[in-house]
Amino acid sequence: MDEKKKIILKLENICQSYVVKDGVKDAVDNVSLEIYNNEFLVILGPGYCGKTVLMNMIAGLEKPVGGKIYLDGEEIHGSDSRIGMVFQSLNLMPWRTVMANVEFGLEIAGVSKEERRKTAQKYIDLVGLTGFENSYPHELSGGMKQRVGIARAYTNNPEILLMDEPFGQLDAQTRYAMEDEVLRIWEQEKRTIIFVTNNIEEAVYLADRIVVLSKCPAKVKAIYDLKDLPRPRNMTDPEFLKVRSEISDNTDLAL
Numbered sequence: 637m638d639e640k641k642k643i644i645l646k647l648e649n650i651c652q653s654y655v656v657k658d659g660v661k662d663a664v665d666n667v668s669l670e671i672y673n674n675e676f677l678v679i680l681g682p683g684y685c686g687k688t689v690l691m692n693m694i695a696g697l698e699k700p701v702g703g704k705i706y707l708d709g710e711e712i713h714g715s716d717s718r719i720g721m722v723f724q725s726l727n728l729m730p731w732r733t734v735m736a737n738v739e740f741g742l743e744i745a746g747v748s749k750e751e752r753r754k755t756a757q758k759y760i761d762l763v764g765l766t767g768f769e770n771s772y773p774h775e776l777s778g779g780m781k782q783r784v785g786i787a788r789a790y791t792n793n794p795e796i797l798l799m800d801e802p803f804g805q806l807d808a809q810t811r812y813a814m815e816d817e818v819l820r821i822w823e824q825e826k827r828t829i830i831f832v833t834n835n836i837e838e839a840v841y842l843a844d845r846i847v848v849l850s851k852c853p854a855k856v857k858a859i860y861d862l863k864d865l866p867r868p869r870n871m872t873d874p875e876f877l878k879v880r881s882e883i884s885d886n887t888d889l890a891l
């Protein structure tokens with residue numbers, strides 16, 4: 637079988653609800669998805685629709701009230717080291733240098749100092765932070781902090797990388813630069829990426845496939861295969877704009 641078509645992660649009828657003061661709030665409603673090995677999957681949906689809740693369930697940070705999650709064909713029931721996460725709020729430790737932040741997961745896993753230095757350096761170089769190993773988070777720009785977050789996630793060697801609106805807080809210029817960076821890193825160091833955004837241009841720029849979610853509670857509204865849209869993509873190309881408008885006609889995003 638084509639390695640790209642191997643299903644690495646499967647969500648089967650995933651549901652999430654919360655008890656709130658005036659009843660039950662449904663956040664995710666019967667989401668089923670198959671995610672292929674090494675693909676760049678973008679989850680696109682309006683604000684508060686349930687994107688983060690869905691990512692948290694994949695990451696094992698919260699338990700679905702219904703449904704099953706399979707990784708490499710086996711059901712998983714919580715967090716799994718094969719799934720890593722890059723958060724929007726990066727949770728970098730301000731008292732640790734770039735190197736110490738990137739090494740952190742390996743330190744916890746008991747990897748020797750020499751080994752973790754080597755691995756961390758590889759990913760610091762990959763994300764373009766060579767020379768900043770001894771800097772502290774407050775000395776870095778927003779884009780550089782995101783790079784630290786990405787390096788830290790890669791260092792733990794996950795098969796799947798979850799990125800929940802990682803560039804949402806960056807200014808437009810830095811955001812464009814980071815989109816190119818994440819594509820470059822993905823091309824160089826292939827992993828499956830599941831990337832959440834509410835920005836349609838970002839979705840069309842990055843994705844192999846886009847999963848469009850409905851308003852809350854999140855349901856799968858449509859799936860678009862963009863593999864035939866050549867890379868590098870240009871947001872002003874007629875072909876890009878055609879795909880963008882086709883998708884925007886079919887979303888609940890306020891555009």
Ligand SMILES: Nc1ncnc2c1ncn2[C@@H]1O[C@H](COP(=O)(O)OP(=O)(O)OP(=O)(O)O)[C@@H](O)[C@H]1O
Binds near residue numbers: 656685686688801
């Ligand atoms: N623990 C919880 N208890 C009650 N409601 C919750 C809880 N977690 C999430 N929700 C609700 O579920 C809905 C989806 O939230 P979620 O954070 O997944 O949205 P989102 O699509 O990631 O939004 P954004 O684009 O703003 O990041 C929201 O209405 C939110 O208030």
